[in-house]
Amino acid sequence: MPKFVRAFLFLPFLATPAAAELPEPVRAMLEAARASGDAAVFDAVAATARQTNPDDAAEIDALVGEVHAARQAAAAKAAEAERLAIEEAGPLDRWSGKGEIGAFTASGNSSSTGLTAAVELMRAGNEWTHSLRARADYQRDNGRTSREQFFGAYEPRYQIGENLFAYGLAQYERDRFQGYSGRYALSGGLGVTVFDGPALDLSAKAGPAYRHTRFIAGGTEDSLNALVGLDFDWRFAEGLALTQDANLVAAAGGEAVAIIGGRSTSVTLVTGLDAKVTDRLTTRLAFTLDYDSKPPAGAVETDTLTRFTLVYGF
Incomplete structure (x- = not known):
């Protein structure tokens, strides 16, 4: 070449x-x-x-x-x-929670200061989430009880899709000053997660509910209701969070949780402000409003409760 x-x-x-x-x-x-x-x-x-x-x-x-x-x-x-x-994991494994204890001032059916205690447990799985909550407010003045309020709830949730879930709810309440020795509620339905982020959580749920009430004065009431619930948490600054839970029971048709039906409209509204002290310790200022449009004889329609508590996560 x-x-x-x-x-x-x-x-x-x-x-x-x-x-x-x-x-x-x-x-x-x-x-x-x-x-x-x-x-x-x-x-x-x-x-x-x-x-x-x-x-x-x-x-x-x-x-x-x-x-x-x-x-x-x-x-x-x-x-x-x-x-x-x-x-x-076994059924007793992978539970986390927080305990709360503090003081409160109350107005309405009782005007006093006292103690409040609460515990919340949660177990999150792949599809199922289980939540247990209990709270007690108790006060004695001059040897007599001036406030006695107990609350307990169990709520399982099943995640159907990314934002859609099914829930069940079993709830117990006792409040002598609102006129009932026991109020039981069962509910189940669907919910949706609207926001789930580092700063904002918002979810809503709705479904039918059955409620059985035993009154202090005697007698019982059974009613079929509708439940609507709202859970809102806003972490607006480092170590600070605003929470909003409400429980509404309306005769004609609402943690926010709404049970609708029965002889009266009852509303429980809880607003809280949390301030983080350490990774496990938080201070909480919470305001609770309980309203019943038809309270038993001798009771007023509205109770308010302001709590300042220490919350320990575990």
């Missing part, structure tokens, strides 16, 4: 420069960021490396892709391990 033909055939290879290798200091910097385990640090270092070494962008992108793939694989492995741990 003539020399000029061979030169012509090999000219493209001679004219194309060899691909530049990533400078060792840049590679060392990326590897150090990768070894730190901090995703934000690595992504920031990689972005800087691309800007300062545009000719090595392809090699940098390949390394970034490798790191992201490893990160996703680790997250998937951790999620699967968590799922299996939840499935294999």
Whole structure:
């Protein structure tokens, strides 16, 4: 083959420069960021490396892709391990909660100061979530009881879709000063999660409800109702949260939770302000309003209760 033909055939290879290798200091910097385990640090270092070494962008992108793939694989492995741990846990495992104790002032059917205590337990699974709540307000003045209010509820939830859930509710209340020795409610229905984020949680639920009431003065009442519930939490600043729960029972048709039906309209509205002290300890200022449009004889329509409590998470 003539020399000029061979030169012509090999000219493209001679004219194309060899691909530049990533400078060792840049590679060392990326590897150090990768070894730190901090995703934000690595992504920031990689972005800087691309800007300062545009000719090595392809090699940098390949390394970034490798790191992201490893990160996703680790997250998937951790999620699967968590799922299996939840499935294999016993019925008494994986419960968390918080206890609350403090003082209150009351107006309405009773005007006094006293003590309040509460506990809330929760167990979150893959599809099921179980919640147990109990509260007691009790006061004695000069050897006689001036306030006696007890509340307990169990609520299981089943997650149907990303934002849709089914719920059940069994609830017990006792309040001598509102005129009933026992008020029991059973409900079940559907709910939707409207917001579920780092700053705002909002969910609503609705369904039929059955309520049985035993009055202090004697007699009972059974009624079929409709329940509507609202749960709102707003973490508006570092360590601060505003909570809003309401319980409405209306004769014609509403934690916010609404039970609608029966002989009267009753509303329980709870507004709270939480301030974080430590990772486990929180102070809470809460205002509760109880309203019954048809209270028993000798009772007034509206009770209010202001609580200042310490809350311990466990």
